[in-house]
Every structure is written in structure tokens, then in C-alpha cells.
Amino acid sequence: MFEIDAAGFLVDMGSVLVDHCSNAMAAASRQALQKVIRRIKPGDTLVFSRLGYLGNGISDVVSMLNAIAVKRAHAICLEMGRNDLCVPGDSSPVRMLELAAELERDAKRARALDAAALAKQVGAPQGRPASLSASQRQQALGALAAGSTVSAVARSLSTSRQTIIRLRDAAATQTASNDSAASLSVTSRADHWCE
Structure with a gap:
């Protein structure tokens, strides 16, 4: 709150909501944040000091910024300057974050596939243990x-x-596949004897 006040924003103490949670917690589980998103009206400005306060990852933050933008409100992160993060357009901060989230997902998927291929090559067991x-x-x-x-x-x-x-x-x-393989080998031997 002091950071927001020091940045020149008038803080209405009646509108302040505080979440005490880990940065690992998803936005959907942050009760105060969800309350803010529900209460926000067109033209309102949500000011927060760090981008991580909106979620636990890029895609989580993007979904929260999109929820704010849908309500035609503004979002300002002091860590990123005084620019509105919810402005529309291809060069908007939200669009850049969406691209970063997509890049992060693709990189994570590629790392997982590479790790699985390496484990298979080394002969490590795949899947859940028996x-x-x-x-x-x-x-x-x-x-x-x-x-x-x-x-x-x-x-x-x-x-x-x-x-x-x-x-x-x-x-x-x-057992069924072994039986059919055995009958196949007997048949081929019988054919061989008939020749």
C-alpha cells in the first residue's frame, strides 16, 4: 500500500483488499483477488506493485488481466511503470504476455518430450511404476x-x-498370442514335411 501511495495514487482504504498467500497459489485460489475482480466496474483502475500478485505464472496473470479488460477497467503495475496493461491492440502488454505464455508452454512441452526421449533411450522405465x-x-x-x-x-x-x-x-x-505362434510354427513344419 505504501508503494502505491508513494507512486502518487490516492489510496481509498475502504477499497483496499489484502491477500496473504504464497506466490505459488493460482489466481483462482486467491480470495481477495477474486473479490476485486468481481467488484471492479468499467473505468476503475486496479493498481498493484508487482505483476506476480495477479497469479502464479504468465498464463495466470494474462487471464486476470483479460478478466479486468473485459470489464473495461484498467490495470497498472508499478513494477512495469505507470502504463495501463489492459489497453487493446497487438502491441499491448497483455498481448506480449500472451505470446510469452505461449512460448513458455511450447518450451515446457519440448523439454518434457526431450526428457522422455532421453529416459527411453537410457532404458529408464516409462510411466507409473508397477x-x-x-x-x-x-x-x-x-x-x-x-x-x-x-x-x-x-x-x-x-x-x-x-x-x-x-x-x-x-x-x-x-497366452493366446503364444498359442497362435506355436500353432503357426507347427503348421509351417507340417508344410515343410509335406514337400
Whole structure:
């Protein structure tokens, strides 16, 4: 508040709302900020000292500035000078921030894809770790073959029914593909003997 007052803006103490939250908190979770956005009227000016007070990232800040602009209000960030951040046009600060947010998303996506490709190349396991070890999987398949129910096997291994069902179905698919491969090799041998 003192920064805003020192910058020459008349501060109406009845209109001041203060949020005490981490910079990591999204704008949607900042109660005082949401209250300001709801109350703001056309022609009002929202003055804040740092751009980070509007959100936890570029896209979050852009969405808040767009919400202010939709209400035909003004936003001034002291950290960025005394210019209105909500002016329309291609060279507006909001447009520049939108481009920066898009660039940030693209760079983040590229880094994630590069990291996944590198992990795959190195042989690191992909995806979520298996909930059952190899011995537990064999134990589950043995219990199912012996006639135990899916629920009983899941309870005994402290896992979900869905995990056991997926394991059973994968084993059945594997067995079916092995059987068709074996019958194919027998057929080709029989053809060979007939020649």
C-alpha cells in the first residue's frame, strides 16, 4: 500500500483488499483477488506493485488481466511503470504476455518430450511404476488358476481388483498370442514335411 501511495495514487482504504498467500497459489485460489475482480466496474483502475500478485505464472496473470479488460477497467503495475496493461491492440502488454505464455508452454512441452526421449533411450522405465512385483504377479496368476476370486487375490496382495483384472487379461492375451505362434510354427513344419 505504501508503494502505491508513494507512486502518487490516492489510496481509498475502504477499497483496499489484502491477500496473504504464497506466490505459488493460482489466481483462482486467491480470495481477495477474486473479490476485486468481481467488484471492479468499467473505468476503475486496479493498481498493484508487482505483476506476480495477479497469479502464479504468465498464463495466470494474462487471464486476470483479460478478466479486468473485459470489464473495461484498467490495470497498472508499478513494477512495469505507470502504463495501463489492459489497453487493446497487438502491441499491448497483455498481448506480449500472451505470446510469452505461449512460448513458455511450447518450451515446457519440448523439454518434457526431450526428457522422455532421453529416459527411453537410457532404458529408464516409462510411466507409473508397477504396483505388483514379478513374484506377486506370478502368485496372483497362480491363485487365479487355482480358482480364487479376483477380489480375494486383490485383498491378499493389498491391491485393487482392477489391477488383478488387468493382470489376468494381459496374461490371457499373452497366452493366446503364444498359442497362435506355436500353432503357426507347427503348421509351417507340417508344410515343410509335406514337400
